[in-house]
Amino acid sequence: MKGDPAQGVEVIVLGTGTSHGVPMIGCECPVCSSDDPHDHRTRCSIVVRCAGMSLLVDTTPELRLQCLAQRINHVDAVLFTHHHADHVMGLDDLRRFNHLRKGVLPIYGMAGTLDRLQAMFPYAFQTHVRTQSSKPDLTRHEIDGGAFRIGEARITPIPLMHGQMPVLGFRFGDFAYCTDCNEIPESSFALLEGVSVLILDALRRRPHPTHFSLDEAVEAARRIGATRTYFTHIAHDLGHSETNAVLDEGMRLAHDGLRFAV
Ligand SMILES: [Zn+2]
Ligand SMILES: [Zn+2]
Ligand SMILES: [Zn+2]
Structure with missing residues (x-):
């Protein structure tokens, strides 16, 4: 499936770290102790601006800090990849965007993801309670x-497998975001045809049951064939500059604060 070439996309990467974040609490390894700001990774999220809309993907535990750091002052809708804690625990901070937009905020995800969010944050979905800024107001x-x-x-939603769990990636024009996966179904490779910039999960060098290792991610990225691929959901095993020095041309680790246009 081809993207709509007229749809220009701007991407702001809010976070690129695995579920623990980097540095990890109580770890003094070289990457966790690194002075390079590229080795400091909050949990995975992006903002995509296209067709006049500002779309947030996932609400990490650091959502507030990420929005302050990247000056995100407007969100029109939120897309959820899945319900794991590192992707949803900042949901309460969405109330600030309700206030800024003076209205409800639509959220998008698979039914199972939304059910889990509603179980975790029931108050955010109670539409009869209108208390201004004290709670998120989500549809x-x-x-x-x-x-x-x-x-x-x-x-375009891109079905992916995260271990045994189905999750979603998303394609916006010629850009696609595929975090938290270790398998791309054949039918989803077809949905990724023609992407020019891809963000893809690459946890670490050693294999993992629910995330692509770096080698697996490189193999999938070569098959997809984007002009540029950035890896995300990165653990403390992968130092930014050392890893980038050995990656293929056109492939790099993403970092918090990375911005690009597609
Ligand atoms: Zn995750
Ligand atoms: Zn460490
Ligand atoms: Zn996950």
Whole structure:
């Protein structure tokens, strides 16, 4: 499936770390102790701006700090890849965006993801309680099929496997974001055809049951063939500069604060 070439996309990478973040609490390894700011990784999230919409993907435990650091002052909708804690625990901070936009904030995800969010944060979905800024005010939008639109922004969900768990990546024009996965189904390779910039999970060198290792991610990235691939969900095993020095041309570790246009 081809993206819509007229749909220009701007991407702001908010976080690139694995579930523990880097540095990890209580670790003094060379990467956790590194002075290089590229080795400091908050949990994985991005903002995508396209067709006049500002779309946040996931709400990490550091959402507030990430939005302050990257000056994110407007969000039109939130997309969720899955319900793991490192991707959702900052949900309460969405109330600030309710206030800024003076209205409800639509959130998008698979039914199972939204059910888990609603169980974790029931108050955020109680529409009869209107208490201004004291709680997020969210409306559910289930993703249950192919491409959909938020305003004029066209989004293609990319089904991925995260161990035994189905999760979603998302394609916006010629950019795709695929965090938290260790398998891309054949039908999803087809959905990724023609992407020019890809962000893909690459946890560490050693294999892992629910995340691509660096070698596995490189292999998948070569097959997808984007002009540029950035790796994310990075553990403390991978130092930024040492790892980038040995990656293929056109492949790099992402870092918090990375911005690019597609
Ligand atoms: Zn994760
Ligand atoms: Zn460490
Ligand atoms: Zn996960």
